[in-house]
Amino acid sequence: MNPALQALITITVGVGGCVGYFWLSNLVLDRVLFPARGPQAGRNITRANMIRPWLFLFPALVALAVYLAYPVVATAWLSLHRDAGGAREFAGLDNYARMMAEPKFWESMRNNLLWLVVVPALSTAFGLLAAQLTDRIGWGNLAKSLIFMPMAISFVGASVIWKLIYDARPAGQDQIGILNALYLWAGGDAPQQWLQIPFWNSLFLMAVLVWIQAGFAMVILSAALRAIPEETVEAAILDGANPLQIFFRIKVPQIRGTIVVVWTTITITVLKVFDIVLAMTNGQWETQVLANYMYDKFFRAFDVGVGSAAAMVIMALVTPILVWNVRNARREMQ
Amino acid sequence: MADLLLRDVSKSYGQVTVLRDINLDIRRGELIVFVGPSGCGKSTLLRMIAGLERISGGDFLIDGVRMNDVPPAQRGIAMVFQSYALYPHMTVRDNMSFALKLAKRSDAEIRAAVDRVAQILQLTPYLDRLPKALSGGQRQRVAIGRAIVRDPKVYLFDEPLSNLDAALRVATRIEIAQLKEAMPHSTMVYVTHDQVEAMTLASRIVVLAGGGIAQVGSPLELYQRPRSEFVAQFIGSPSMNLLAGTVASTGPQTLVRLDGGGVARVAIPTAEADLGLRVNLGVRPEDLVPTDAPDALFAGEVEITEALGEVTLLYFRRQDQGAAVVAKLPGIHQGLRRSTVRLGADPARLHLFHQGQSLLWR
Numbered sequence: 191m192n193p194a195l196q197a198l199i200t201i202t203v204g205v206g207g208c209v210g211y212f213w214l215s216n217l218v219l220d221r222v223l224f225p226a227r228g229p230q231a232g233r234n235i236t237r238a239n240m241i242r243p244w245l246f247l248f249p250a251l252v253a254l255a256v257y258l259a260y261p262v263v264a265t266a267w268l269s270l271h272r273d274a275g276g277a278r279e280f281a282g283l284d285n286y287a288r289m290m291a292e293p294k295f296w297e298s299m300r301n302n303l304l305w306l307v308v309v310p311a312l313s314t315a316f317g318l319l320a321a322q323l324t325d326r327i328g329w330g331n332l333a334k335s336l337i338f339m340p341m342a343i344s345f346v347g348a349s350v351i352w353k354l355i356y357d358a359r360p361a362g363q364d365q366i367g368i369l370n371a372l373y374l375w376a377g378g379d380a381p382q383q384w385l386q387i388p389f390w391n392s393l394f395l396m397a398v399l400v401w402i403q404a405g406f407a408m409v410i411l412s413a414a415l416r417a418i419p420e421e422t423v424e425a426a427i428l429d430g431a432n433p434l435q436i437f438f439r440i441k442v443p444q445i446r447g448t449i450v451v452v453w454t455t456i457t458i459t460v461l462k463v464f465d466i467v468l469a470m471t472n473g474q475w476e477t478q479v480l481a482n483y484m485y486d487k488f489f490r491a492f493d494v495g496v497g498s499a500a501a502m503v504i505m506a507l508v509t510p511i512l513v514w515n516v517r518n519a520r521r522e523m524q
Numbered sequence: 525m526a527d528l529l530l531r532d533v534s535k536s537y538g539q540v541t542v543l544r545d546i547n548l549d550i551r552r553g554e555l556i557v558f559v560g561p562s563g564c565g566k567s568t569l570l571r572m573i574a575g576l577e578r579i580s581g582g583d584f585l586i587d588g589v590r591m592n593d594v595p596p597a598q599r600g601i602a603m604v605f606q607s608y609a610l611y612p613h614m615t616v617r618d619n620m621s622f623a624l625k626l627a628k629r630s631d632a633e634i635r636a637a638v639d640r641v642a643q644i645l646q647l648t649p650y651l652d653r654l655p656k657a658l659s660g661g662q663r664q665r666v667a668i669g670r671a672i673v674r675d676p677k678v679y680l681f682d683e684p685l686s687n688l689d690a691a692l693r694v695a696t697r698i699e700i701a702q703l704k705e706a707m708p709h710s711t712m713v714y715v716t717h718d719q720v721e722a723m724t725l726a727s728r729i730v731v732l733a734g735g736g737i738a739q740v741g742s743p744l745e746l747y748q749r750p751r752s753e754f755v756a757q758f759i760g761s762p763s764m765n766l767l768a769g770t771v772a773s774t775g776p777q778t779l780v781r782l783d784g785g786g787v788a789r790v791a792i793p794t795a796e797a798d799l800g801l802r803v804n805l806g807v808r809p810e811d812l813v814p815t816d817a818p819d820a821l822f823a824g825e826v827e828i829t830e831a832l833g834e835v836t837l838l839y840f841r842r843q844d845q846g847a848a849v850v851a852k853l854p855g856i857h858q859g860l861r862r863s864t865v866r867l868g869a870d871p872a873r874l875h876l877f878h879q880g881q882s883l884l885w886r
């Protein structure tokens with residue numbers, strides 16, 4: 191069968207199934223279980239209304255249970271057991287101890303921390319800058335679309351693009367990597383293997399994520415900037431503030447809540463970063479990060495215990511930020 | 525502490541001209557009020573004075589210096605916005621200090637200035653609060669305080685009271701009047717669409733309408749000698765009654781025969797040539813008095829009465845179309861509904877308009 195046709199059928203069945211579920215289950219509830227007629231009509235309506243939210247939440251709850259709750263529990267269990275000839279036996283914190291003894295784990299932790307500081311900071315800063323500047327120029331909306339566009343590219347796709355940017359050809363040949371081309375043009379001696387220079391290569395990887403996330407930050411912050419009452423800016427102008435002072439002392443403080451939400455949202459993405467590292471260096475040359483480390487252990491080395499332990503570490507790091515993020519977002523919405 | 529001069533000032537947005545031919549000489553120490561219906565360009569004119577809006581044509585001078593291209597902060601003005609425009613993330617003290625901090629004044633000086641103004645406006649207990657923890661009236665006082673602290677030459681107010689409830693509006697209006705009293709040398713420009721605010725506060729009122737100035741004058745001048753029907757009806761509440769008629773005899777006093785049947789003697793001189801001129805007779809509701817004289821100005825059936833205690837408003841049915849004729853009688857009058865009342869007026873209190881313009885100002 192033609193794949194396009196397959197996709198079409200999948201979409202129809204999927205969407206139709208969802209709509210059908212809500213419509214039919216609602217119908218059964220109202221007509222069969224608790225019909226709104228007869229002597230019990232009033233009580234039936236109340237009961238139906240109590241059950242309805244659960245009915246509608248049911249698919250989401252099942253999905254969450256199967257794809258979120260179960261994996262968490264299973265991973266936690268796996269991280270506390272070792273492979274004993276096909277069966278699993280309890281190992282206490284043995285897997286964690288083995289993981290901590292590995293230099294590659296600490297390299298991942300270090301790199302993750304670096305990502306954690308650099309990427310959200312730069313993405314938010316660039317996003318804020320772009321939001322402020324594009325609001326003030328005629329072709330701002332075009333610029334905004336261009337800056338936002340990377341959001342539509344998958345991380346792997348973006349990695350491929352940036353791999354070309356960092357590409358290095360032997361000396362003497364034309365460089366197709368723009369970074370090397372620029373480097374040589376600016377007087378560099380020989381083309382560099384950018385992704386093999388420890389420390390700096392991590393920054394080059396981060397550039398990819400910053401490139402993607404700055405667009406996200408810009409869109410959210412631009413909306414927040416527009417919501418600032420124009421009069422407060424005018425009052426500041428009359429008070430003698432220059433454009434920089436208006437930006438940093440009037441505008442930024444008024445959107446501080448949104449900045450925090452954007453920052454933490456990007457932080458969570460960063461903690462899970464995996465595809466970019468996998469596609470560009472696969473963790474070589476000291477660029478390993480936790481998610482790729484976990485993948486390495488679990489699916490390449492088949493060390494299920496240590497892989498699960500790494501997964502638990504990532505979860506432990508993400509959870510508090512996630513909670514904080516949700517709290518902030520809620521407060522923003524009020 | 526400054527004279528403002530507007531010379532042929534105009535404003536257009538693209539093809540649309542909002543204001544034109546604005547000529548105005550505001551002297552130091554005046555409290556000038558711009559009134560006019562919504563959308564007539566009051567805010568636009570004020571914002572041009574502030575420098576928030578470009579002046580499309582003409583000149584604007586403060587103390588003889590052309591200000592068209594001077595940035596707002598260097599014009600020596602402070603503005604109070606309708607929405608207060610307080611900085612929401614700063615305490616009351618920081619709101620009031622902001623301009624002085626930007627001007628790099630010393631901390632001690634700033635503190636002293638803010639404390640003094642807070643004292644005047646009774647804001648001292650709230651200095652450490654954020655604006656969101658203040659009531660509407662308090663926020664408005666902070667906005668006023670933020671202006672005073674800077675000690676500007678010119679104060680600009682854009683409908684500062686319209687977000688307050690009625691009682692607070694009266695109280696704050698009086699506060700602003702007292703404030704002006706305490707600063708006799710500051711020039712103030714005040715925008716409102718409320719004619720009571722205009723009448724009570726202004727040393728001179730500028731009535732804006734149709735993209736230009738309809739009339740400039742002291743409140744009583746506008747009340748007693750309106751230049752046009754528009755001004756006559758805009759100032760005073762309920763607004764002036766207009767009755768169509770024809771000039772029947774001329775001289776030092778004019779006799780007008782009204783289309784509705786009445787006659788009126790008006791203390792406005794007319795020339796021979798005016799005989800037969802179509803005019804509108806203007807009479808304020810408060811100037812109408814019940815009369816038994818045979819040649820009443822107006823006679824009609826009372827349709828509705830509104831008893832306010834101090835006065836009673838009578839609304840009359842009218843044969844020709846047009847707004848109902850209103851009379852305002854002092855005191856309480858009961859049982860007038862559905863009865864026919866004859867009304868007359870003092871000739872000196874009547875106005876005559878031809879084609880919208882007052883015959884007094886020909």
Ligand SMILES: Nc1ncnc2c1ncn2[C@@H]1O[C@H](COP(=O)(O)OP(=O)(O)O)[C@@H](O)[C@H]1O
Binds near residue numbers: 561567
């Ligand atoms: N930025 C703008 N672009 C086009 N027209 C405007 C703009 N600002 C105001 N106007 C028009 O100018 C007129 C005067 O507005 P404004 O000064 O705000 O009136 P008001 O007397 O109620 O304060 C209105 O008709 C309004 O539609």
Ligand SMILES: [Mg+2]
Binds near residue numbers: 566567568
């Ligand atoms: Mg206005």
